[in-house]
Structures are given as structure tokens and as C-alpha cells.
Amino acid sequence: MAEISLFKRSIAELIGTYVLVFLGTGSVVTTVLLFQGWTPYPDNNFNVGIDIAAWLTIGMAFAIAIIAMIYAFGHISGTHINPAVSIALWATKRFPASDMVSYIVAQLIGASLASFTIVAILGQRAVGTGLGATAMFSGVNYGQAILCETIATFFLMLTIMGTAVDKRAPAGFAGLAIGLVVAADIIVVGNITGSSLNPARTFGPYLAEFLLGGSNLWWQFPIYIIGPIAGALLAAFLYDYVAQTKQG
Structure with missing residues (x-):
């Protein structure tokens, strides 16, 4: 069977990331617009007092988007839809550097x-809501935010390695497992860092906010590069070590 071209796989990544961000951050925008009488906390326009029920809803919106895209495009591009995932797979020699660059560009565009x-x-x-942009919440410092994103992304990448990358895993369950761990991450750490786990997911809202007259949050963007990439790399290498079978 002929291999699907890098261009077509990149289009699949663009569409998959588009759906993830549209449905995921769209659920945040809708939540804020529906929130009656919301008042931002001082110095943090993105901490709008969203309660745990709303975080559950937001988490499920992201989960559904991820599950759908994995089953739609997993057999075409692998449905990375996350630069941290592409980088981790490249670092563990599962993904060519040229493909990684193309995927990341497509993800950022989507x-x-x-x-x-x-x-x-x-x-x-919609710009007034923050467009679902991720940011440190009240009382969280830069180092804590990076640690939070590292741990949460570690859980995500570990699940990807065990259910989608490792061919010994039971077939057909990867999408569900990956989507649900993202939902759990969002429910637990959404009110700490916004639970990005994904540099592209943060990049899109940051760019639109900045260009359309909203907040300038680029000074926080390193959190959502360092944390997710570190967490994904740690999970990928640790999984390979734990899952490696004895030779001979």
C-alpha cells in the first residue's frame, strides 16, 4: 500500500489541531460568556472563578475532540495534534526530523x-473572554506553572506511549484513553495553569488575542513550551525503559 504523503499527513494534523482548539477553547469561551456576573481576579483576567462542574465540561469538550480526531486521522497522520508529542516521538527515534517540523507548523496554523x-x-x-488562552492563575508562580504543565503532560504522553505507540497494546482503545486522561488533567489543573499540555493549543489563542486587541500573554508562553516538552520527553524515555523486554 502506498504511503500517505507528508503534505497530506500535515493537512490531517492541521485539521485535527483546528478541531481540538475550536471545540476545546470554544468551550472555555462559551463558559465565560454564560457565566453571570463574572469578575476577573486582580492581575489575572483569565481567572474567572470557573467552578469544578464547568472544568468537567471543558475537560470533556477537549476529550471528545481528541477522541474524534484520533479515530478520524490516527491511521493517516498518527494524530499528534501537539508539538510536544511530535518532539518526543522524534527524540525517541520514531519520527523523522523533517516530518516533525512540518507537523509542528501545521499544528500551529490549525x-x-x-x-x-x-x-x-x-x-x-470572544476576545474579551480571553479566547480560552492558558495562563497562570492567582497564587501560582512561573516555576510552579512549569512543574504543573510538565506533570500533566507526562500523564498524557505516558498514555500515548502505552496505548498508541506500543504495538502490544490492545487495539482500538487509544483514542478513548488519551482523551480521558486529557479530561482528567484539565479537571485537576485547569484552575492552576489552564492545563495546556500542548504548545499549539496555547499558541493559537495567544496569537489571536494579541493581534485582535486582547491581552498580551507572550511572556507566559515559555511555560507552555518548556513544561509540555519536558513532560513528553520524560514520559517517552521512561516508558521505553520500563517497557523494554530482555534480549536473549
């Missing part, structure tokens, strides 16, 4: 298009 689409549908009021 995430950005999704954020601009949300504004096109809802208008400037």
Missing part, C-alpha cells in the same frame, strides 16, 4: 485558524 474562527463567529466579545 490552532491559530481555530481561534480566529471563534472570533469570526462570536465577534469581539
Whole structure:
């Protein structure tokens, strides 16, 4: 069977990331717009007092998007839809460098298009909600935020390694497992860092916010690069060590 071209696989990554960001961050935007009388906490326009029921809803929106895209495009591109995942698979010699670069560019474009689409549908009021951008919440410092994103992404990548990458895993369950661990991450750490786990998921809202007159949060972007990539790398290498069978 002929191999699917890198261009087509990159398109699949663009679409998959678009769906992830549109549905995931769109659920955040909708939550904030529905929240009656919300008042931002001082110095943090993104801490709007979302309660645990809302975080559960947001987590499930992200989970459903991920599950759907894995089953839609997993057999085409692998459905990375996350630069940290692509980098970890490259670092463990499962993915060529040229493919990794193309995937990451596609992921960033897809995430950005999704954020601009949300504004096109809802208008400037969507920018006022923060477009679901991730940020440190009240009382969280830079180091704590990086640690939080590292741990949460570690759980995600460990699940990816065990259910999607390792061919010994039972077939057909990867999408469900990966989606649900993302939902759990969001429920637990959403009110700490926004639970990005994904540099592209943060990049899209940041870019749209910045260009459309919203907040400038680029000073926090290193959190969502360092944390997710570190967590994904740690999980990938640790899984390979734990799962390696004896030779001879």
C-alpha cells in the first residue's frame, strides 16, 4: 500500500489541531460568556472563578475532540495534534526530523485558524473572554506553572506511549484513553495553569488575542513550551525503559 504523503499527513494534523482548539477553547469561551456576573481576579483576567462542574465540561469538550480526531486521522497522520508529542516521538527515534517540523507548523496554523474562527463567529466579545488562552492563575508562580504543565503532560504522553505507540497494546482503545486522561488533567489543573499540555493549543489563542486587541500573554508562553516538552520527553524515555523486554 502506498504511503500517505507528508503534505497530506500535515493537512490531517492541521485539521485535527483546528478541531481540538475550536471545540476545546470554544468551550472555555462559551463558559465565560454564560457565566453571570463574572469578575476577573486582580492581575489575572483569565481567572474567572470557573467552578469544578464547568472544568468537567471543558475537560470533556477537549476529550471528545481528541477522541474524534484520533479515530478520524490516527491511521493517516498518527494524530499528534501537539508539538510536544511530535518532539518526543522524534527524540525517541520514531519520527523523522523533517516530518516533525512540518507537523509542528501545521499544528500551529490549525490552532491559530481555530481561534480566529471563534472570533469570526462570536465577534469581539470572544476576545474579551480571553479566547480560552492558558495562563497562570492567582497564587501560582512561573516555576510552579512549569512543574504543573510538565506533570500533566507526562500523564498524557505516558498514555500515548502505552496505548498508541506500543504495538502490544490492545487495539482500538487509544483514542478513548488519551482523551480521558486529557479530561482528567484539565479537571485537576485547569484552575492552576489552564492545563495546556500542548504548545499549539496555547499558541493559537495567544496569537489571536494579541493581534485582535486582547491581552498580551507572550511572556507566559515559555511555560507552555518548556513544561509540555519536558513532560513528553520524560514520559517517552521512561516508558521505553520500563517497557523494554530482555534480549536473549
